[in-house]
Amino acid sequence: MSVTVEERGKPNTQDYRVFFKNSEGKYISPFHDIPIYANEAQNIFHAVVEVPRWTNAKMEIATKDALNPLKQDVKKGNLRYVANVFPHRGYIWNYGAIPQTWEDPNHKDSDTGCCGDNDPIDICDIGNKVCSRGEVIKVKVLGTLALIDEGETDWKVIVINAEDPEAGDFNDIDDVRRIKPGYLEATVDWFKTYKVPDGKPENQFGFNGEFKDRDFAIKTVKSTHEFWKALVSKATSTGELNCMNTSVSNSPFFCSAADADAVVKSAPALGAEDPIPSSVNKWFYYEK
Numbered sequence: 001m002s003v004t005v006e007e008r009g010k011p012n013t014q015d016y017r018v019f020f021k022n023s024e025g026k027y028i029s030p031f032h033d034i035p036i037y038a039n040e041a042q043n044i045f046h047a048v049v050e051v052p053r054w055t056n057a058k059m060e061i062a063t064k065d066a067l068n069p070l071k072q073d074v075k076k077g078n079l080r081y082v083a084n085v086f087p088h089r090g091y092i093w094n095y096g097a098i099p100q101t102w103e104d105p106n107h108k109d110s111d112t113g114c115c116g117d118n119d120p121i122d123i124c125d126i127g128n129k130v131c132s133r134g135e136v137i138k139v140k141v142l143g144t145l146a147l148i149d150e151g152e153t154d155w156k157v158i159v160i161n162a163e164d165p166e167a168g169d170f171n172d173i174d175d176v177r178r179i180k181p182g183y184l185e186a187t188v189d190w191f192k193t194y195k196v197p198d199g200k201p202e203n204q205f206g207f208n209g210e211f212k213d214r215d216f217a218i219k220t221v222k223s224t225h226e227f228w229k230a231l232v233s234k235a236t237s238t239g240e241l242n243c244m245n246t247s248v249s250n251s252p253f254f255c256s257a258a259d260a261d262a263v264v265k266s267a268p269a270l271g272a273e274d275p276i277p278s279s280v281n282k283w284f285y286y287e288k
Helices: 173-179 183-193 214-232 257-265
Strands: 004-008 017-021 037-039 044-051 059-061 070-072 094-097 122-125 136-149 152-161
Touching (some): 122 136, 136 173
Antiparallel strands (some): 004 017, 037 044
């Protein structure tokens, strides 16, 4: 799917937003309007890159905002940046989400015993390319890690960009162990410790931190797609989530192109970026 982005506001500030347009130049929601499948028969999915590899700004799909642009997470009134916990620098994959999925906070997962985190399902792209913010890529699912984040199930699906030169060599989670030894261990370590510099305890995992295979991961992704269908059709409570969309014609949240234009035009025009705080480059050593 051909998608372009439009930045609004001042980068590195709380009013910065990244809106999405389709190939016709119409504004869309990356949460609701980008199809989950790039090729359903081959289980190739679309993924929205929120955070490019090696960067620190915790950008995310704004699930509670109209049209769900990307924005930077805010905690305690400050923009959120992930810490550099030795030996890692920023995010160690292209990090993002699969559109048209939703981890239902009212559904208790039978495997983890915890409810969903109220977000689209997350992906970690292990491909060689460093993607750009807002880029939409086609991905092969390889496996998944069950992060338990403050009592919620937060699946981390390991994928590879389907257009990566090595994509043909990766078909399951064991291929990652074989071809990129240490990468999965580094992934567990990253998710376990990335909040420790903020004064929080280590994160926990389902399945004792073991990765589940491709089939399990695909089943999990597809189940979150079913939860999304219920969400966007109003068959389940949306809570604070914004389900405004421009393409799901049977959705009660379907809006006109003019309505979508109005949302974007109400955001501040793109301005000069603010400097990133020098503290973002600080390194932390955590003795486990």
